[in-house]
Amino acid sequence: MNAAMRKTGALLAKDIVDLFKNPTMLVVCLMPVAFMALYTFMIGDATSDAGITAEQQAAANPIIDQFMLGSSLCMTIGMVCTMTVLYGIAEEKEKRTLRTLMLANVGASQIVVAKSVVALIASTAVNAICFFVAGGEPPMLGTYLALGVLGSLPIILFSLVLGLACRDQMTAGVYSVPVLLLTLVPMFGMSNESIEKVGHYLPTGGIYDLMGMAIEGNMNLQDALIPLAVTAVWIVAGAVVFSLLFKRLARDN
């Protein structure tokens, strides 16, 4: 157990340092922040030009906040979690460092745990920055970050499976697109009723809805049950797919 923890710790430290040295990862982490800065600017500009009353503005604020913070969660989870895990593993495979690690008696599970923890740390840090860029109220930060961690879990699990399945970074680019699209769908729910209906049941749909409830201040268990269940089902589905395919993919690849 000690050896496993020592190895995981060594890989974790290496992966965290690499996050700052890897230009691809840096861009991926900056993208959600840049998008939130752009959205803040665009929405602020739009509301001031619309000539709406203070009452109308007050009524619109929760909707805008849900869109901003919900979108921030979806983008950060979609981009940071998917890319850090998928590209991280793909690069290790392409450059053959993964094989070298495994020949040094490092287990696939230790590599996977290190990559997952790095993805969680990176997404939480980016989420925190996005929260303030999007103008979130500080008391909401804890709930927002907790939802970020919850929503990250299924995406990390699916990304791990895809990362182990892909051959190189080019394949990783192809595999990441559907995951990214699925995570982003809920933020477009406002523009189309059908998208909104579908969005509730996607991996980040549950946390998007929970964020809205938290902003409106009516997060009670009865209302939160369905979004929580949706999130839980995706986490379980990710865990099942991962546990079914992990051994085979780790061995074959």
Next chain:
Amino acid sequence: MAATSIVLSMEGVCLSFGAKRVLDGLTFSVSRGECFGFLGPSGAGKTTTIKLLTRQLKKDSGRINLFGRPIENASDADYERIGILSDTSALYERMSIEDNLKLYAKIRGKGAGDIDRLLERMNLSQDRKTLVKNCSKGMRQRAALLAALIHSPELLFLDEPTSGLDPAARAEVHRMLAELKAAGTTIFLTTHDMAEADSVCDRLAILDEGRIVASDEPESLKLRFARNRVVVVTRSRGTLEVTKDAASAEEIRELFASDEVLSIHSDEPNLEEVFLELTGREF
């Protein structure tokens, strides 16, 4: 040879990929402190054998023993006693040579104390801070070898360790292998380089199409295929090839007496010729 001194052995090991049999009844053993060379043309099964011995593949049949117990029962602790440099070993490109070695030292549960000494031995001290992406192939290969040695393994698997290295770097690796051998490390080496096998290995096995076609000490192998002839270069009669027998001895004595002999030497085959003789193929 005492049974307890055998670190590694294979007995009748077979492996097929689909319909193709890649290892066919492989049998050999490697003793503690021995440098065992595994030679063969591309596709002969050298790397496959290393993969079997290092848990990357599973055999179809036969027995493999590692540190005196069946490989199926080998523990993680047994594998901590092994170092592996494969033909595809690679270090992290955005990290320096030193940071890579520190990472592997941490993974292996060793302090960074030995890193200075290892870098010095491989003549990499000056380049310790160089990022791996900026290193030459030779530097990368030597650094990868150090990563495999960071935990002072008892058994070292080296798959083509000097492939692509310049003569100076190759000499560094050979010197290091000699030091490791002297320190009691068991080395399992695959190589295409016959001169390397001849100078570094205590014993050799020549593999062809998944079978060991010969196994012995390098000198014994060469003697086994000796051509039983002597080459005499003369002043006026050109180069003469004579057999090693009494009649030829008389002939040579006469040549010496008439001051005809410019040079004389026996015509033993080198390992490459032995290999060609055995396999009928080139590397």
